[in-house]
Amino acid sequence: MLLAIWATDTGAYLFGKKFGKTKLSPHISPNKTIEGATGGLLLALIVGVVYSLFLPPYESLFVTIVALIVISVAGQCGDLVESAFKRYYDVKDSGRILPGHGGVLDRFDSLLFVFPLLYVVSVILGG
Template sequence: MKQRIITGVIAGAGFLGFIILGGIPFIVLMVLLALIGMWELLRMKHIKPWSVRGLTAFLFLLLLALPQEAISFLHVDRNELFLLLIIVLLGHTVMTKNSFTFDEAGFVILASVYVGFGFHYFMYARFVDNGLTLIFFLLCIIWATDSGAYFVGRSMGKRKLWPEISPKKTIEGSIGGILIALGIGLVFVYFFPVYDSMITTIIAILLVSIAGQLGDLVESAFKRHYAVKDSGQVLPGHGGILDRFDSMIFVMPLFYLVGLM
């Protein structure tokens, strides 16, 4: 527990510092975290990160994670290039006579979308108008949801939420996390307004809280499928990067798609 607290304080303070600083340092940190996240997924799948398969996964990831300005020298649309690389990747399964399987190709594509777009829109959110306030708003909701679900679940939880994926999570904890996030979120916007409409604010809080819990379950499903306890050991006492950012990288693309960013 002591190690967990020390790691949390140091890593949390450093992370918040980079968010406040913004600019290139923040972009570099986000890309680095995305690369580590992909590394963790490759290790789960037992794909060597420095193999051709692993390096291909990192290439896909960078294509999706990097800001558009960073790849503008290619003079090609990001999505079109991504589709072209998918075709090449599928062709590679034939050229290797299935030593590189369709299953592995699918894993590389889905993993790069999951991690790449997640961190891409994390960066994107920081640089929109009022981006710093928006980032802290989202972080407060996610952290409030996690903490609320944990404490309410421990004190009142009886009915399992999804025992096949995450045995300790309860329905009562999930609802408690949403309600506490709603309260914390409303207090936050009272001092630091994010949206002009209160209805929009409430919708945003509920969306982030619910989607954040779903993102946590998605990561739990990955780990259960690949029979690992944590995605990695980068953060002593906290597991890997994906263990810490699972909610955020799931929320960010969704938040963008529904027009709340």
């Protein structure tokens, strides 16, 4: 799960910088693009499937791919929600512990959305 989240963040950043043109949600996070979000999802799928070849998290590749999609999309939603909170309260960082990096909440915003959804997917798909 952590690898998929990190791959999503990395892929979104790299693809967004290289190919990003269409803003995802400019009023919430002006630098995020649809191309970046798509690149993040693709890199999460690649990293997750390669990882699953060595240590499969689920018995079925289908369940693994569904879980990776949920992780990537939910992680990006968590990041957008946290950005919306910061924009609403007009703050750059969500705390003082990691100034310049968005604060501690910025490091965990994806996990707050991913954990419950991944549990639900695992229960429904029998993971």
